[in-house]
Amino acid sequence: MKWMSTAQAAVVVTGRPDISKYWLQDASIATAFIWLAATDLQLGVGFGAVYHTEDAEESRKRETYVREALKIPPDRRIVAIQGLGFPAEKPKAKKC
Numbered sequence: 001m002k003w004m005s006t007a008q009a010a011v012v013v014t015g016r017p018d019i020s021k022y023w024l025q026d027a028s029i030a031t032a033f034i035w036l037a038a039t040d041l042q043l044g045v046g047f048g049a050v051y052h053t054e055d056a057e058e059s060r061k062r063e064t065y066v067r068e069a070l071k072i073p074p075d076r077r078i079v080a081i082q083g084l085g086f087p088a089e090k091p092k093a094k095k096c
Contacts, residue, residue: 001048007083012066014076015051024051027079034082044087050078 004010013031015023031047038045050066052059063078072078 001046001081001083003046004048004081004083006085007046008085010084011082012070012072013079013082014072015079016075017077018075023077024053024079027077031080031082038082038084042086043084044091046083048081048083050080 011034013027013034015027017023020026035045035047050059050062052062066072066078066081067074067076
């Protein structure tokens, strides 16, 4: 996620499969609420998927990289990273 280097902050969203069988759903919902709260504060948000449900090897590589870089305990699954910051310019509205 090359864009992450320009983010002023980041939130790493994790889940605990040993605590809840709905860990992925819970983490996904948390990610959405973080996104909504950030945009309400007029922050820019970038989403970086880490966990990959259909490619275990890709997920392992991504999670290992993030886990080692940020010293995240092994009992957490790393779902996503959201980069946050004040955008240099307001993006154009998307066409529906």
